[in-house]
Amino acid sequence: MNHMSRPLARPALRLLLFAAALFLLTGCGGRLATTNWAGLSTDGRRVYLAYGAQVLAYDPAEETQVWTHPAESTGAVFFAAPAAADGRVVLGDYGRAGGLFSPRVTVSIYGLEEGDTGGASQVWVNTDNARDKIVAPPLQVGDQVFLGTADNHVLALDAANGTLQWDYETGHAIWGQPAYADGTLYVASMDHSVYALNAATGELKWSQPLGGALPSGPTLGDGLLYVSSFDGNVHALDMATGEERWAAPSADDWIWGAPALLDGTLYFGDIGGTLYAVDAATGEQRWMKETQNAIQTSPVAIDDVLYVASQVAVDTPTGALTAYAVTDGSQLWSEPTTTPLYATPVVVEDDLIVSTQDANALLIGFDLATGQERWRYALPQTN
Amino acid sequence: MWDTLIVNPMINALLLFYNFLGHNFILAIAFLTIVIRLITLPLNLKQQRSMIRTQEIQPEINAIQKKYRDNPQKMQEEFKRIGYNPADTLSGCIPTLIQFPILIGLYRAITTILGTTPQALFELVPRVYPAINLTNLIPVENKFMWLNLSQPDPLFILPIIVFGSMFIQQKLLTPAPPKGQTQQDNPAAGMSQSMMYTMPLMFGFFSLQFPAGLSIYFILANVIGIAQGLYLQRIMNRERAEREARGEKRPVVVEAEKGAAKSHQSANGAGSSKTKVTSGSTAPRRKKGSAKR
Numbered sequence: 001m002n003h004m005s006r007p008l009a010r011p012a013l014r015l016l017l018f019a020a021a022l023f024l025l026t027g028c029g030g031r032l033a034t035t036n037w038a039g040l041s042t043d044g045r046r047v048y049l050a051y052g053a054q055v056l057a058y059d060p061a062e063e064t065q066v067w068t069h070p071a072e073s074t075g076a077v078f079f080a081a082p083a084a085a086d087g088r089v090v091l092g093d094y095g096r097a098g099g100l101f102s103p104r105v106t107v108s109i110y111g112l113e114e115g116d117t118g119g120a121s122q123v124w125v126n127t128d129n130a131r132d133k134i135v136a137p138p139l140q141v142g143d144q145v146f147l148g149t150a151d152n153h154v155l156a157l158d159a160a161n162g163t164l165q166w167d168y169e170t171g172h173a174i175w176g177q178p179a180y181a182d183g184t185l186y187v188a189s190m191d192h193s194v195y196a197l198n199a200a201t202g203e204l205k206w207s208q209p210l211g212g213a214l215p216s217g218p219t220l221g222d223g224l225l226y227v228s229s230f231d232g233n234v235h236a237l238d239m240a241t242g243e244e245r246w247a248a249p250s251a252d253d254w255i256w257g258a259p260a261l262l263d264g265t266l267y268f269g270d271i272g273g274t275l276y277a278v279d280a281a282t283g284e285q286r287w288m289k290e291t292q293n294a295i296q297t298s299p300v301a302i303d304d305v306l307y308v309a310s311q312v313a314v315d316t317p318t319g320a321l322t323a324y325a326v327t328d329g330s331q332l333w334s335e336p337t338t339t340p341l342y343a344t345p346v347v348v349e350d351d352l353i354v355s356t357q358d359a360n361a362l363l364i365g366f367d368l369a370t371g372q373e374r375w376r377y378a379l380p381q382t383n
Numbered sequence: 384m385w386d387t388l389i390v391n392p393m394i395n396a397l398l399l400f401y402n403f404l405g406h407n408f409i410l411a412i413a414f415l416t417i418v419i420r421l422i423t424l425p426l427n428l429k430q431q432r433s434m435i436r437t438q439e440i441q442p443e444i445n446a447i448q449k450k451y452r453d454n455p456q457k458m459q460e461e462f463k464r465i466g467y468n469p470a471d472t473l474s475g476c477i478p479t480l481i482q483f484p485i486l487i488g489l490y491r492a493i494t495t496i497l498g499t500t501p502q503a504l505f506e507l508v509p510r511v512y513p514a515i516n517l518t519n520l521i522p523v524e525n526k527f528m529w530l531n532l533s534q535p536d537p538l539f540i541l542p543i544i545v546f547g548s549m550f551i552q553q554k555l556l557t558p559a560p561p562k563g564q565t566q567q568d569n570p571a572a573g574m575s576q577s578m579m580y581t582m583p584l585m586f587g588f589f590s591l592q593f594p595a596g597l598s599i600y601f602i603l604a605n606v607i608g609i610a611q612g613l614y615l616q617r618i619m620n621r622e623r624a625e626r627e628a629r630g631e632k633r634p635v636v637v638e639a640e641k642g643a644a645k646s647h648q649s650a651n652g653a654g655s656s657k658t659k660v661t662s663g664s665t666a667p668r669r670k671k672g673s674a675k676r
Contacts, residue, residue, distance in 0.1 A: 036500045037502055133500070135500060254508075
């Protein structure tokens, strides 16, 4: 053994360890929190999925992928559900790193125009006004686009060219899609407050602090809006004044997904697995059901059936799509999925569509009536 | 295992401090940094003391290694005589080794707490101990002055401070090699000198890439390290002065071969072609020899 190596051992080992640390730290996830579950939406005809490096449009009737955007990966990732209406699709990304030696992050909002036969072309891109990722699905209303950002801002853009119309800052990130009614935009923020803004000017009409963070957008009802909260309640607020009318059901667990409103009853679940039905006017409980599954999504209520996508909490988490009777919460059918279901399902014609985190079943179409699987869409190998 | 032992305790400690420190995440990181530094303080002090001590007697170590390269047993005896234990080289790495799980664990803890995505928050829930009421703490405030703690500093200020503070810390903890000593004479010192630049550069680069919250940790850890280094230097200077005042001699007895002695002289500024380093060799004596020149 060369004894001269002994004094060298310590600094050499250090260098080696720091090099390993560089590798490990870089491998720990990089500079941006770039993962989330896929964002799913529909315009009633096509399904839109933001699942990472691309956003895709899928036609369930034809069972074909219509387009993807961008065609080539740009380094940006997409997880916010796109907003599609009247042939225009608006989407926001999680940001693109500025380069190896630049700490700057560029967050972009895109406006796409869909063709009738397929394909989508980018009409505009706004890289100036969002400074942190777009988690919340945008909302299109007429010639305006509204969206919340993770850097606390509500932005109103011109839908035609993406230019900023107004900007309102809340106290924390906005994860839920804003809601619009009669010239007023309602925004639920993670800062525990709901904001009512003049949709034309961004002027604050009222704000109402609540008991916990608000991860989803408001649900609009008859003179009331309903907001789910981490304080274990759904809060009912007067749309005109923001005054709280009632809060229920004081659950022990977070209520994450926005409540679904059907025929005067609100339906929602908590992440502990309890499903609730309460009177929309009074907050009085109609029924509750322990499902054993973590419910983080919003239920989908159609006719007399409630469809709930959930996570089955076992050693290897899986998911389930379950149908319940709206009258008493009795289970009608349940279909297992290989990964947890975090995104609220969408309905196109007779298909109930869920997105999973399994590349072999990125989208699955179930028969609305029977729960039988009709089709599935796998991520193309070329992606 | 890793999450249970390292990441989750850090997440819960940060949330606990955040709760008690007025929902200020910078203060929570600062408090956790101090706690971590206090826990690792004895090991750090031992490592730094050992490093400085080894640097001081490096010429003697080199001479012994050269002289007894074919007689390991005698070499160990001589090492023991001068108070040098080669095993310290490895034990001195322990604080460095401990830093890595801490660093990676803290990185994971900060990015999980400040994840700013629904999935990150969803994954945070099962990591939080029942005693902590997460509902009251969510969302964790991630803005501080111009900083978004979950993103790198866009103004480059934190990476520069990280580089500067780490450079000062390294400079303090890396004893300058004796005058005239080359890297060949003392490779360990040469390596330490090069690390004085590479480590700050490396961590400055980290700060360009990772959340500002982690850069805050780097800076606070460096500031504490600087204070610790200054304190240690003061202690060791005082101890050396006391030794010299008592006239204590350095316990070195080496009848160095010509080559080794030459190297030793070069390191100490001595000039004769053959030097007998006896048990009477002391720091003042070498100084005296140098003064003669």
